[in-house]
Amino acid sequence: MRQIKSMKKILPLFLLIALVLPALxxxxxxxxxxxxxxxxxxxxxxxxxxxxxxKAKLLIAENDLLRYQSKAKDADKDAARAAxxxxxxxxxxxxxxxxxxxxxxxxAD
Numbered sequence: 001m002r003q004i005k006s007m008k009k010i011l012p013l014f015l016l017i018a019l020v021l022p023a024l025x026x027x028x029x030x031x032x033x034x035x036x037x038x039x040x041x042x043x044x045x046x047x048x049x050x051x052x053x054x055k056a057k058l059l060i061a062e063n064d065l066l067r068y069q070s071k072a073k074d075a076d077k078d079a080a081r082a083a084x085x086x087x088x089x090x091x092x093x094x095x096x097x098x099x100x101x102x103x104x105x106x107x108a109d
Contacts, residue, residue, distance in 0.1 A: 089107065
């Protein structure tokens with residue numbers, strides 16, 4: 001007997017939920033007419049174009065980064081070679097004669 005009373009209370013709740021839940025997406029839908037669908041399509045195309053443009057910019061930036069890294073490596077190698085040459089010249093000037101010192105000074109100028 002108790003179960004029947006509780007079932008009578010729960011049954012209207014289930015019916016209400018069964019009727020309301022399927023209708024919820026319709027209430028939250030922003031685009032309802034064909035004109036709205038056209039607007040949505042235009043917005044989608046614009047967003048797609050923006051996305052494609054951003055992807056292209058990203059690709060260009062990645063390529064630039066590789067080129068800059070290559071230039072930095074080359075500059076590092078050049079700096080190492082120059083430092084080595086300078087060290088060699090300093091060693092010659094320190095251990096050499098006056099002519100080597102004058103030659104090193106001319107090269108430094």
